[in-house]
Amino acid sequence: MKPALVLTQNPLLARQVERELGDKGYSPLRYADWREVTERGPYALVVVDQHAPLTPEAQERLMNAPLIVFLYEDQFTGARAWLEAGAQAIFLYPAELEAFRRHLDRLETPGSDRKAPAGSGPRGKVLAFYSAKGGSGKTVLASLVAQQLSVLYQKATLLVDLNAQFGGVEALYNLEPRRSYLDLQPVIEELNEYHLKSVIARHVDAPLDLLLGPADPDKATYIEEELLTRVFQLARRHYDFIVLDLPSALNVQSFSGLKSADHIYYVLTPDSLAIRAFKHVKPIFERYHLQQAAHVSLIINRVHRKSEITPKDIERLLPLPIAATVRAQYFTLQPYQNMGKPFYTSRQRPAPLKSLTQDLKPLVESLVKGAQSHGSSPAKLFARFMES
Ligand SMILES: Nc1ncnc2c1ncn2[C@@H]1O[C@H](COP(=O)(O)OP(=O)(O)O)[C@@H](O)[C@H]1O
Ligand SMILES: [Mg+2]
Numbered sequence: 001m002k003p004a005l006v007l008t009q010n011p012l013l014a015r016q017v018e019r020e021l022g023d024k025g026y027s028p029l030r031y032a033d034w035r036e037v038t039e040r041g042p043y044a045l046v047v048v049d050q051h052a053p054l055t056p057e058a059q060e061r062l063m064n065a066p067l068i069v070f071l072y073e074d075q076f077t078g079a080r081a082w083l084e085a086g087a088q089a090i091f092l093y094p095a096e097l098e099a100f101r102r103h104l105d106r107l108e109t110p111g112s113d114r115k116a117p118a119g120s121g122p123r124g125k126v127l128a129f130y131s132a133k134g135g136s137g138k139t140v141l142a143s144l145v146a147q148q149l150s151v152l153y154q155k156a157t158l159l160v161d162l163n164a165q166f167g168g169v170e171a172l173y174n175l176e177p178r179r180s181y182l183d184l185q186p187v188i189e190e191l192n193e194y195h196l197k198s199v200i201a202r203h204v205d206a207p208l209d210l211l212l213g214p215a216d217p218d219k220a221t222y223i224e225e226e227l228l229t230r231v232f233q234l235a236r237r238h239y240d241f242i243v244l245d246l247p248s249a250l251n252v253q254s255f256s257g258l259k260s261a262d263h264i265y266y267v268l269t270p271d272s273l274a275i276r277a278f279k280h281v282k283p284i285f286e287r288y289h290l291q292q293a294a295h296v297s298l299i300i301n302r303v304h305r306k307s308e309i310t311p312k313d314i315e316r317l318l319p320l321p322i323a324a325t326v327r328a329q330y331f332t333l334q335p336y337q338n339m340g341k342p343f344y345t346s347r348q349r350p351a352p353l354k355s356l357t358q359d360l361k362p363l364v365e366s367l368v369k370g371a372q373s374h375g376s377s378p379a380k381l382f383a384r385f386m387e388s
Contacts, residue, residue, distance in 0.1 A: 003026070020100065047069075048069055079199070153364070160244050182213070298321070323362070327356075
């Protein structure tokens with residue numbers, strides 16, 4: 001029998017957890033508090049609820065046993081502390097008892113929680129929305145595309161806000177910045193899906209997972225490329241699409257995002273400033289050897305009758321495939337942004353968003369169908385990109 005400690009003062013939780021543990025061949029030992037524990041470790045497993053104190057003494061007594069934590073509210077304020085203390089998994093009680101059971105199953109078959117071998121299993125696509133010019137519409141378009149994929153096409157989609165200094169997505173969704181990918185730094189070496197889940201936010205009205213940044217310029221300086229790369233790698237195993245909203249600035253976030261992307265959507269507004277900014281990207285892409293990383297295509301955004309430059313001009317000036325041409329829809333977008341409302345909440349396409357939905361449809365449908373955008377090879381695409 002494998003001794004498992006259960007530390008909780010909640011009798012209902014204790015009973016349910018004990019039953020699951022018993023089913024899996026553990027012998028559960030229940031206590032209200034660490035101080036009462038008389039059995040000496042090591043334990044095969046320790047399950048606690050959020051009220052179990054995390055004193056140094058308690059940590060010592062854990063003796064490296066896998067720690068599983070149940071939280072009662074989906075606010076995860078304590079999640080970071082638990083992760084730092086070495087929690088292997090965090091579940092919401094009672095909503096996630098089933099996930100707890102599956103986790104126990106996986107513990108029984110060692111190695112099954114490991115990374116799937118290359119080439120096997122589903123592999124999500126990382127899509128980067130980038131532009132060298134701020135205010136081009138990266139955040140809005142990344143959100144629209146992510147929401148369409150998740151709400152209209154039921155694709156498991158994660159929207160990642162990489163504007164670490166000030167954020168953007170959480171403003172768009174009216175979320176208080178809370179958990180962020182930076183909270184995963186302490187567990188980077190053993191990062192797993194439960195860690196990832198514990199920092200993901202969800203809009204109450206939209207079935208879309210959000211991974212936010214720290215939204216704090218001081219903290220942003222601690223972000224390392226390795227952390228982001230690992231997070232993207234892990235996310236690929238659990239999502240169909242990982243949509244990255246990148247900052248215009250070239251920093252660790254945009255660099256990691258561009259490097260990890262399967263496809264880069266360069267957002268271009270039809271004006272000469274935007275075209276000039278685009279030309280600056282060329283040496284940057286050269287420097288970072290992004291040609292191996294991704295297909296690059298353009299989204300022409302905020303097109304209107306009086307645009308300084310037409311999509312036709314762009315086709316001529318910048319010979320890159322155009323994935324979508326999006327009309328200027330200021331008055332449509334504003335109310336959603338001002339109120340932090342998601343664009344899509346059900347499979348119905350809201351009437352006010354008709355033209356935005358239509359304009360992005362070719363892009364989103366090609367993603368859903370898994371079409372290689374525009375049929376060109378990455379090398380070819382990039383070569384054209386470099387010629388511009
Ligand atoms: N197609 C569009 N029509 C009208 N306004 C738009 C459009 N796309 C973006 N905007 C507006 O432009 C502003 C900047 O967009 P944002 O997505 O924040 O840009 P970025 O992330 O590139 O800095 C926002 O106020 C947004 O509402
Ligand atoms: Mg932005």
